[in-house]
Amino acid sequence: MGSLTPVEGAGELGFLATRADFLINWGRKNSLWPMPLGLSCCGIELMAMIGPKFDLARFGAEAARFSPRQCDLLVVAGTLTWKMATAVRTIYDQMPDPKWVIAMGVCSSSGGMYDSYAVVQGVDSILPVDIYVPGCPPRPDAVIDAIIKLQQKIAREDPVGRILHGPPDTPDTGTGNVVFQPNQGVHKSVNDRHAHDPESHPSETTP
């Protein structure tokens, strides 16, 4: 990938020889500024992660800012409802490029146990997500692992190529699969039907 190697024989001037990609990625991955979007109980674990016990400052990502204009890492921590989805999408749009998204917890990854009319079945329905963290809520260790994996992902990026050739042609919304066919891939049994759905009890007649 590259390294920051002092140039031999440069005397006291202290030259370093490296690739521009490596230097840019090195700077980006070690100074992530998270936007803490605590939507439910995952927000508590997120606060614990940033706090002194787990100490996200070890990874250079402790500078949580509550303005999306100053952030480059959106941590969607918790259950996202369709009513909140417009606000989350607005926050994502207000963040300057480059930006990354972590879906923290099963609710934001897939809707979790909320198989409901009110809950977005995974934030990848409305946003491109980089890292998914399972858990309900995930322990701070798991989210720190996600931060490390995100750093490895950032280290593989191509910022100079992005400057020269423009951003890659990827959709800025999520897959959308989950949205238009909610949970169609999930096997349905009689027990999955709503308990009060009259079609699930065809033998019972109107009293």
Added chain:
Amino acid sequence: MTTTQVRIVTALEGVAHQFVQPRDGMTTLEVARLDLHEVCKRLKERAGFETNTFVTAVDHYPATPRFEMSYQFLSYANNDRVRVHTRLSEEEPRVATITDLWPGTSFSERECYDMFGILFEGHPDLRRLLMPQEYEHFPLRKDFPHQGIEPDKLYRTWDKQRRKDWNAAT
């Protein structure tokens, strides 16, 4: 008859009502839809039930009449509670508001309208409480699928408009 029932019967003299036996044993009244406001008023003024605990509805779909309104009142002085039930049909889910007696029931009635589509006649501000204002369905009705009907519709409309505005501005 318990002392609570005696107090209620005295207060409700002249209004048709009927005591029913729910499974939890609480004193429960069944009244006609159009008598509901009068019953609540008398319970408050004559029987001493000065507090409303909740206003909610039950959907008995597919039975008819479909909806059952449930009001619970509490008397601090006598330390007892009473529940008032009334049935509403699907075609006319209307009942008189009691916000003129207990202003605090305003939010309960708005939530009830939001979730069941019960129309409270005379409510000063009958808007949705939890769901978006443009939402078209009543989610706690039993014929509503639990995964919703096009749950992303309002978001998609918003997203389309946002992209249109963005393209127009740039």
